[in-house]
Amino acid sequence: MTEKREEEMEASSTAAEAAILPPFSSQTPSVFPFVGGFFDAADDGGEKDSLGFLELLGLRDLHHPPPSFLFDHLPQRTPGADPPPDGGNIPATPSSISTSSSAEAAAAAGAAAIKPSTSSAEAAGDEGSEQQRKSGKTGKEESGKKKGQKRQREPRFAFKTMSEVDHLEDGYRWRKYGQKAVKNSPYPRSYYRCTSATCGVKKRVERSSEDPAVVVTTYEGQHTHPSPVLPRGHAHQSLLIPPPPDPLLRPPPLGFSVLPPKGLHLQLLGSYLPLAPAPAPPLNFFPTAAAPRPLPPLTPNSMITNRTAAEGASSRDHGLLQDLIPPEIRKNEQL
DNA sequence: CGCGTTTGACCCGCGC
DNA sequence: GCGCGGGTCAAACGCG
Numbered sequence: 001m002t003e004k005r006e007e008e009m010e011a012s013s014t015a016a017e018a019a020i021l022p023p024f025s026s027q028t029p030s031v032f033p034f035v036g037g038f039f040d041a042a043d044d045g046g047e048k049d050s051l052g053f054l055e056l057l058g059l060r061d062l063h064h065p066p067p068s069f070l071f072d073h074l075p076q077r078t079p080g081a082d083p084p085p086d087g088g089n090i091p092a093t094p095s096s097i098s099t100s101s102s103a104e105a106a107a108a109a110g111a112a113a114i115k116p117s118t119s120s121a122e123a124a125g126d127e128g129s130e131q132q133r134k135s136g137k138t139g140k141e142e143s144g145k146k147k148g149q150k151r152q153r154e155p156r157f158a159f160k161t162m163s164e165v166d167h168l169e170d171g172y173r174w175r176k177y178g179q180k181a182v183k184n185s186p187y188p189r190s191y192y193r194c195t196s197a198t199c200g201v202k203k204r205v206e207r208s209s210e211d212p213a214v215v216v217t218t219y220e221g222q223h224t225h226p227s228p229v230l231p232r233g234h235a236h237q238s239l240l241i242p243p244p245p246d247p248l249l250r251p252p253p254l255g256f257s258v259l260p261p262k263g264l265h266l267q268l269l270g271s272y273l274p275l276a277p278a279p280a281p282p283l284n285f286f287p288t289a290a291a292p293r294p295l296p297p298l299t300p301n302s303m304i305t306n307r308t309a310a311e312g313a314s315s316r317d318h319g320l321l322q323d324l325i326p327p328e329i330r331k332n333e334q335l
Numbered sequence: 336c337g338c339g340t341t342t343g344a345c346c347c348g349c350g351c
Numbered sequence: 352g353c354g355c356g357g358g359t360c361a362a363a364c365g366c367g
Contacts, residue, residue: 044367176339
């Protein structure tokens with residue numbers, strides 16, 4: 001069952017792409033939908049305090065559909081009460097985003113075809129689900145798996161980025177635990193798990209078969225720990241990307257600290273467009289309420305960066321960029 | 336030596 | 352029941 005949803009979710013990789021990208025492709029044919037206007041328009045709604053990283057990303061401005069975020073199952077506290085809190089008032093914009101916190105939402109989202117993967121209640125305790133799975137595997141003989149209990153999935157959050165690297169850095173450390181070929185796609189899907197022992201967050205990374213430049217990253221679960229912020233040299237991995245928007249979408253579970261990863265407020269969010277034929281429009285992502293910091297105009301080869309005004313961040317970002325951006329491109333940017 | 340990746344095997348759920 | 356496809360495990364391996 002959940003598998004089915006998974007498929008649908010995965011379909012989001014395809015279907016969602018079909019559903020999400022096209023509308024933007026008309027505007028930004030070869031550019032990741034995270035276009036400047038989207039974030040630029042993210043004026044402060046005065047709800048900073050309750051803002052999740054979505055807001056940080058500028059998703060506050062819900063008038064501008066968040067193009068590449070896919071929400072699979074945004075658990076709601078009250079199954080019946082679908083309407084998310086104003087802070088999490090994420091429109092199920094068919095062409096852009098699907099909260100899929102409920103069937104209605106999914107239905108509303110329609111094109112996104114993303115459905116809730118689990119009931120909210122079950123999703124809340126999803127660590128168990130993984131345990132179940134594991135027990136099912138290792139202790140299958142011990143009937144570790146309960147019959148009749150379907151796999152429960154964590155709330156998931158998927159987004160797409162244009163990047164030439166598959167694994168986008170998001171401030172957390174991930175350990176790859178699997179890779180599978182995806183049907184109807186020449187590109188494999190990689191499975192990552194947060195290396196933190198107590199953190200069961202997983203993410204899947206796959207490249208869109210339709211648009212190889214697009215990387216679909218799906219987060220599952222919530223981090224139960226602060227971001228390690230690249231303890232070691234992990235910069236090679238790639239761009240900073242936002243963590244799951246759970247903080248926005250629901251109040252943290254009891255005792256659960258949904259700490260925005262340290263990297264969040266200084267994150268690069270972006271799309272690396274190695275060979276974008278057309279110049280990407282200048283993007284100014286200012287995920288936080290921090291004063292916007294003008295970014296240099298981007299070249300076709302440049303990155304779409306998202307950062308705060310934090311100066312310290314800038315230096316750090318640069319450090320990342322140094323690792324993330326090919327020398328020639330960096331040179332290009334500096335010129 | 337620790338940590339992360341690779342990869343084949345296995346499990347699970349679903350559709351036919 | 353069988354096959355398919357997704358998801359996970361875990362041993363082997365590589366790297367710093």
